[in-house]
Amino acid sequence: MGDKRISELVRPAIRMLKPYSSARDEYNASRDSMVFLDANENPFGEGLNRYPDPRQRLLKKKIAEWRGIPEDHILLGNGSDEVLDLLFRVFCEPGEERIITLPPTYGMYKVLAGVNAVENTEIPLDESFQPRVSDILKEAGPDTKLLFLCSPNNPTGNQMAIEKIEALLRAFPGLVVVDEAYVDFSGSQSLIHKIGEYPNLVVTQTFSKAMGLAGVRLGMVMAHPEIIGYLNRVKPPYNVNELTQRRALEAFDHMDRINEQISLLLEEREHLEDKLAKLPCVQAVLPSKANFLLVRMDDATRRYTELIQQGIVVRNRSNQHGCENTLRFTVGTPEENQQLVEALERLCNTAES
Numbered sequence: 001m002g003d004k005r006i007s008e009l010v011r012p013a014i015r016m017l018k019p020y021s022s023a024r025d026e027y028n029a030s031r032d033s034m035v036f037l038d039a040n041e042n043p044f045g046e047g048l049n050r051y052p053d054p055r056q057r058l059l060k061k062k063i064a065e066w067r068g069i070p071e072d073h074i075l076l077g078n079g080s081d082e083v084l085d086l087l088f089r090v091f092c093e094p095g096e097e098r099i100i101t102l103p104p105t106y107g108m109y110k111v112l113a114g115v116n117a118v119e120n121t122e123i124p125l126d127e128s129f130q131p132r133v134s135d136i137l138k139e140a141g142p143d144t145k146l147l148f149l150c151s152p153n154n155p156t157g158n159q160m161a162i163e164k165i166e167a168l169l170r171a172f173p174g175l176v177v178v179d180e181a182y183v184d185f186s187g188s189q190s191l192i193h194k195i196g197e198y199p200n201l202v203v204t205q206t207f208s209k210a211m212g213l214a215g216v217r218l219g220m221v222m223a224h225p226e227i228i229g230y231l232n233r234v235k236p237p238y239n240v241n242e243l244t245q246r247r248a249l250e251a252f253d254h255m256d257r258i259n260e261q262i263s264l265l266l267e268e269r270e271h272l273e274d275k276l277a278k279l280p281c282v283q284a285v286l287p288s289k290a291n292f293l294l295v296r297m298d299d300a301t302r303r304y305t306e307l308i309q310q311g312i313v314v315r316n317r318s319n320q321h322g323c324e325n326t327l328r329f330t331v332g333t334p335e336e337n338q339q340l341v342e343a344l345e346r347l348c349n350t351a352e353s
Ligand SMILES: *Cc1c(COP(=O)(O)O)cnc(C)c1O
Pocket: 078, 079, 080, 081, 082, 106, 150, 154, 179, 181, 205, 206, 207, 208, 209, 214, 218, 219
C-alpha cells in the first residue's frame, strides 16, 4: 500500500458520512436492568421483543478470544456476502473504480462488482492456480481499490503461496482481501496475525463451513480498526439478528464437537480422494486444503447429469477458467461419500452402448 492512508482509499461520501445512531447503541436491553422506553418495541416478551445488540458485544468478545485478535479488529455481518458487499460500498466509487479478481474463484466477488457498478478486472491464476503477481501489479493503479484472493481457493481447493500474498500486500495500492472461508480445514494459520504488519490486509471468514452454521448467516471481516470503523458506518445497525447471535454464542460451548467434525471431514476427504482417483472416469483429483475436491472427469457434464439421476447433487465447474471437465464434490458424511463413490463406480464401469 506504500505510504497511503486508509482514509484516502475510502469513498469521499463515506469519509464524510455521519452514521445512524440506533436506540440500542448506548444501552443494551439484554444486560442492563434499566427501563427501556427508547425504541418503540413491544415490552412483552423474553428477549426477542427487543432489538439485538447492534455491536454484537458478547459474540465479538468470544470471537476475539477464539481467534486471538482484539475486538475492534472485527466486524460481523449477515454472512460473508454482506461483509464483502460492505467492502465495495465503502471503498469503490461506482462507475469509476475497479476491483481485481483471479479466476477461477468464488463467483460472488464478480456478482457484487456488478451490483455495485464497479468494473472487475480478471487476471487468471497460473497453471498451478497461484496468483500472477507481476501481472496483477502491472494492472494495479489508484483506481483498483480491492484485490480478492481466496485461500484455500474455491473451487480449486489450493492455498495461495504466502510469499505471493505478502508480495501483493506490500505492493498493491488498494486493499488485499483474503477470503478464508475454508481456513479451518487447511491446517495452516490464518493471516489475521499479519494485520498489524499490513494495514491494507482484510481477512474474511464465515460460520458457514467448518463451524457448521450456514443456516444462521454469520460472516466476519477482520482488519485494521480504521477499516472496521468505516465498515461500521455503512452497515445496517441490526444486521446480525438476535437468534443468530445467540446460536453462534452457543457454538463456543461445543468447540470439541466442531473440532471432531473437522477431523472427520479431513479423514473423509483423504479417503474420498483415494477412492475417486481409482475410477476409470476420473482423470485427476486436485489436492485440496478445503472440505471439497475438484475432480477432472472424462466428461463432466455427462457425469453431472448421471449423478443427478442417481439423486446426488454436485457442482459442475467446467465453465470456469482452467477447470474444463471438472466437478466439485463437497465432502459429506461417511455414508454420503460412500454413496457418491458407489454411484460413480456404477456409472464409470458401464460400457457405452
Ligand atoms: C462458502 C463461501 C463463503 C461463505 O459465504 P457465507 O455468505 O458466509 O455463507 C465465502 N467465501 C467463499 C470462497 C466460500 O466458498
